[in-house]
Amino acid sequence: MSKKVGVVGVGYTGFSSVTPDVSWKEIMFQAANRAYHDAGIDPRKDVDSFITCAEDYWEGFSIFDEFVPDQLGSVLRPTCTVTADGLYGLINGYMQILTGLMDIVVVEAHSKISDLLTYNDVLSFAIDPVFNRPLIDLGAHPYYIAGMEMKRYMSETGTTEEQCAEVVRKNKLNAMSNPSAGYEAKINIEDVLSSEELFAPLKRLDISPLADGCVVFVLASEEAAKKLAHDPIWIKGVGWASETSWLENKEWGRAVYAELASRQAYKMANITYPKKVIDFAEVDDKFSYKELQHLEALGLCRRGEAGKSVEEGAFDVDGVLPVNTSGGLLGVGNTLEASGLQKGLEVVLQLRKDAGGRKLPDVECGLAQSWRGVPTTSGAVAIFEV
Amino acid sequence: MTFLEKTTDVRKLRHWDGDMEAQYLYTTGIAGDIFFKGIMNGKIMGSKCEKCNRICVPPRIYCEVCFERLNEYVEVSKKGKIHTYTIAKIDIEDKRLKEPLIWAMIKLDGVDGGMVHKVSEIAPKEVKIGLKVEAKFKNKKERKGSILDIEYFKPVK
Numbered sequence: 001m002s003k004k005v006g007v008v009g010v011g012y013t014g015f016s017s018v019t020p021d022v023s024w025k026e027i028m029f030q031a032a033n034r035a036y037h038d039a040g041i042d043p044r045k046d047v048d049s050f051i052t053c054a055e056d057y058w059e060g061f062s063i064f065d066e067f068v069p070d071q072l073g074s075v076l077r078p079t080c081t082v083t084a085d086g087l088y089g090l091i092n093g094y095m096q097i098l099t100g101l102m103d104i105v106v107v108e109a110h111s112k113i114s115d116l117l118t119y120n121d122v123l124s125f126a127i128d129p130v131f132n133r134p135l136i137d138l139g140a141h142p143y144y145i146a147g148m149e150m151k152r153y154m155s156e157t158g159t160t161e162e163q164c165a166e167v168v169r170k171n172k173l174n175a176m177s178n179p180s181a182g183y184e185a186k187i188n189i190e191d192v193l194s195s196e197e198l199f200a201p202l203k204r205l206d207i208s209p210l211a212d213g214c215v216v217f218v219l220a221s222e223e224a225a226k227k228l229a230h231d232p233i234w235i236k237g238v239g240w241a242s243e244t245s246w247l248e249n250k251e252w253g254r255a256v257y258a259e260l261a262s263r264q265a266y267k268m269a270n271i272t273y274p275k276k277v278i279d280f281a282e283v284d285d286k287f288s289y290k291e292l293q294h295l296e297a298l299g300l301c302r303r304g305e306a307g308k309s310v311e312e313g314a315f316d317v318d319g320v321l322p323v324n325t326s327g328g329l330l331g332v333g334n335t336l337e338a339s340g341l342q343k344g345l346e347v348v349l350q351l352r353k354d355a356g357g358r359k360l361p362d363v364e365c366g367l368a369q370s371w372r373g374v375p376t377t378s379g380a381v382a383i384f385e386v
Numbered sequence: 387m388t389f390l391e392k393t394t395d396v397r398k399l400r401h402w403d404g405d406m407e408a409q410y411l412y413t414t415g416i417a418g419d420i421f422f423k424g425i426m427n428g429k430i431m432g433s434k435c436e437k438c439n440r441i442c443v444p445p446r447i448y449c450e451v452c453f454e455r456l457n458e459y460v461e462v463s464k465k466g467k468i469h470t471y472t473i474a475k476i477d478i479e480d481k482r483l484k485e486p487l488i489w490a491m492i493k494l495d496g497v498d499g500g501m502v503h504k505v506s507e508i509a510p511k512e513v514k515i516g517l518k519v520e521a522k523f524k525n526k527k528e529r530k531g532s533i534l535d536i537e538y539f540k541p542v543k
């Protein structure tokens with residue numbers, strides 16, 4: 001049985017607010033082609049299994065799975081869909097290879113969310129229909145849940161709105177060095193603090209805007225990787241977890257799913273002191289406060305200290321723990337199911353010394369973390385190493 | 387290779403309009419039936435887990451902590467404290483609300499859980515975590531077996 005699984009190819013499109021010139025199938029085709037080119041493989045011969053990550057409602061299809069194979073090169077081959085964030089797909093591909101049944105697995109996740117004209121309504125369908133959704137009749141936008149989480153997180157940890165705004169400033173600035181990012185900007189925290197209050201304390205610029213885009217990973221067993229051109233980036237540990245779906249019972253101030261997912265991943269990777277081993281991280285920042293909450297959940301800083309640390313520059317590109325060098329979802333855009341894979345992509349590019357103007361010196365181990373967004377309490381973690 | 391040619395003239399970009407018809411009837415189930423019958427009678431019901439020594443609100447037939455089947459339903463307090471809240475300025479259509487709405491997670495006294503609901507009869511500035519609130523039910527005639535039979539939660543006087 002293969003003990004190691006490596007990333008041997010990545011392909012991606014740019015991330016942007018709209019993509020009216022290409023269909024969702026063409027976005028996938030583009031990223032897939034780049035990934036196969038990068039890995040030096042022919043999908044029609046060399047790949048044993050294909051995984052896509054998609055939700056029917058985001059796509060506007062019933063049984064979206066059926067529409068996947070053609071543009072991935074997986075017709076007449078083992079193909080399946082993971083209805084979750086891209087990191088869950090990566091983890092499934094990793095496990096398929098560990099079984100010894102597969103040598104090369106392709107994982108794909110995309111967003112063509114600009115095709116969806118009623119995002120708020122579809123998102124509101126993710127809320128319990130009987131016990132919570134009726135509030136929508138009173139005018140409740142589903143992001144009110146994020147406003148409530150932010151309030152509780154700030155109250156439990158003493159984190160301030162200014163510190164959350166600092167996350168936005170940092171990530172959008174990082175995105176300036178990422179040619180693929182869709183929402184780069186040079187702003188100061190006053191711009192964030194004075195942006196329209198939507199679900200107080202959550203403001204417009206605290207929210208990652210939606211984006212289209214696609215990311216494809218090629219994974220390989222150690223043996224198969226040897227025959228390919230790239231030095232693989234190894235997957236050292238993975239984890240995933242879900243809390244209860246009851247809004248009434250979930251933790252509002254803590255990201256328990258990220259605490260559990262990371263502990264599982266650290267254990268697998270034999271990491272006792274994550275702060276010492278993890279050189280940089282890409283964590284979910286669908287909302288500004290989530291980055292701070294997630295960093296604390298991952299054990300990369302003490303609870304209640306992420307806010308202070310971001311103010312002191314600890315998570316800047318040249319800080320002690322660079323966080324979201326890609327620009328994060330605040331700078332790249334929220335690509336929904338593709339956002340976890342976009343985070344994994346940045347970690348791989350950094351470890352390959354392939355991150356252009358935002359390249360981090362001397363990094364050997366990076367962490368990617370995803371959250372499935374409001375109203376979920378689910379997320380995944382993957383740790384990569386050179 | 388991927389694309390040999392792409393459209394460069396935005397006036398030529400096409401799309402196709404579509405919509406998804408989706409209507410559901412969500413069964414409320416055994417625990418939901420007890421909860422909503424309670425609501426129609428001006429009561430909030432929970433289900434008790436002996437093993438964990440907790441009362442779940444809203445009620446459910448299983449305890450997600452220990453996975454025991456729950457059989458005992460009890461009426462719980464209509465009063466509680468604001469666990470967290472937000473002041474919403476826009477609605478689901480991204481339209482500016484005339485008056486901000488206060489949404490809150492209310493932990494009901496003596497139970498594990500509570501309700502996510504609207505808070506009223508208070509200025510947004512006055513709302514605080516820990517504020518004591520109570521359910522204000524609609525008149526019995528207007529109740530339909532919905533969480534909206536509670537009009538809102540209001541500060542305990």
Ligand SMILES: [Zn+2]
Nearest residue numbers: 435438449452
């Ligand atoms: Zn129990």
